[in-house]
Amino acid sequence: MDQRRLLLAFAVSLLFLMLYQEWIVRTYPRPQQESSAPPQAESPIGPTASATSGAGAGSGLVAPSGDAPLITVETDLLRAEITPIGARLAQVTLKHYPRTVDAGSDALNLVDDGPILPLTLQIAGGKSDAGVGYRAQGGPLILHGDDRGEVVFSGELDGLQIEKRYTFSGASYLFGLSTRVSGGRDGSPVGLVLTPMPPDGVNGRTREAGVALVARKLLQKPLKDMEKQDTTIEDADWAGFAAQYFLLAAVPAPGTSRALMGAVDGLPVVRLDVSSGPQGRAVLIYAGPKDQADLAQAGHDLGRALDFGWFWFIAIPLLQGLRLLHSVTGNYGVAIIVLTALVKAATAPLTQTTFRNMREMQKIQPQMSKLRERFKDDQVALQKEVMELYRRHRVNPLSGCLPMLLQLPIFVGLYNALGHAIELRHAPFALWINDLSAPDHLMIAGIGIPVLTILMGASMFLQQWISPQQGDPAQQRMMMLMPVMMTVMFVVGGFPAGLVLYWLVNNLLSIAQQYWMMRTAT
DSSP: OOOOHHHHHHHHHHHHHOOOHHHHHHOOOOOOOSSSSOOOOOOOOOOOSSSSSSSTTTSSSSSOOOOOEEEEOOSSSSSEETBBTEEEEEEEEEEEEEESTTTTTEEEEOOOOOSSOEEEEEEEEESSEEEOOOOOESSOOOOOOOOOEEEEEEEEETTEEEEEHHHHHHSEEEEEEEEEESSSSSTTOOOEEEEEOOSSSSSOOOOEEEEEEEEEEEEEEHHHHHHHHHEESSSSEEEEEEOOEEEEEEETTTTTEEEEEETTEEEEEEEEEESSSSSSSSEEEEEOOHHHHHHHHHHHTTGGGGGOOOTTHHHHHHHHHHHHHHHHSSSHHHHHHHHHHHHHHHHHHHHHHHHHHHHHHHHHHHHHHHHHHHHHTTTTHHHHHHHHHHTTTTOOOOTHHHHHHHHHHHHHHHHHHHHHGGGGGTTOOOBBBTTTTSOOOOTTTTTEEEEHHHHHHHHHHHHHHHSOOOSSSHHHHHHHHHHHHHHHHHHTOOOOOOHHHHHHHHHHHHHHHHHHHHHOOO
């Protein structure tokens, strides 16, 4: 295999692996938790709670929210509901993010209605405040702008005096929780427990993982892996759970940066050390969207939750460009089309170089075939004659691949930007496409037809059909199968319409450019 084929294979393989990984994540979401789970071995997360239902089941983390009136805190951005049973979060709804695309949809809730509620305290000896009846002071709260307010919960557990103090701001997704435990042995560790978020309403699927920032590097652990094996993180800047578009994370106070990822009764949990005595410790909780502006305002490097991959330095400017275009067009679908056209125009010289080289390589294919037949038993001589053929015709086999490889970071950067852009969530485009973050389904006789994806596959096939053919017939057949494979992967994997739209527009522009170059080359 010559160097050109090696580079081509590398580029196609990298693209295919990237899409295959995305397909696997979308096709196999985490399984729903069963109502009862088999007992698990004791782990760093702590002894598992009893599987029996009811308040204060066992001495672990499981306890229902109870019938006591909830304490509500309403800000400009969110509405938090705190149950006095455990002084835990019962709900956190985001006012500006509806759960579904349907008109009149409820606001998205970041708290799963499961057996364990977030912000439960885990105390030494397997104790938990999940079933503690707290006394509340200071609520309910309604905060706007720079307003600040707090709700204080006081309770008792086996002689321990526990205080949990919530502090909210009117214009931030970030709020504080200060905990104090007294009456026990000094130095007793206290952990704060976070739980996964529910699916956000896109096909009932969620791409969620336990996350932690360690030395400015994002550690991600899929939920299914958390259920199998516990992980201890000694120096976490923050930790919690991240879905595709939302984040629920805790930022510990300095000196209490130990975090653990694991499972209790089959439910993934993240625990952070928050207190070591009666003096109490404070943590900050972020419950909100993975929006660049909101994460930057929250600080504490929470912006690292937006993982744009290796080519983040390309993805971030492209995402900013998408927002700028939306401010002009008023439609994110149109903004994607314009952004794709601008990127295509910027890379046009590289594409033209690739096409020109492919044409030259096509011209010498008959001579290449004769050389392969003549020296089929002598690979060394074949390589020598091939290089001489390249020299005579002034063809560089690498000149066509290098431009393609230079375009690959731009493609991957734009792909990642569109995949993480919360702006596309529930953003309409046109006709039947009313959510660019969801797969396109045109309902015909009760069947959802992925029209946009089919058009994308057809454009890929047409683009491959009109491309100058080179290489052996087996390689050409493989390239013709790629559109079919990609279309099936996109349909089964449920790729969002925004990404499919980008791919379709890019293919159409490539076909137009290729047609123009073929006309001017004759």
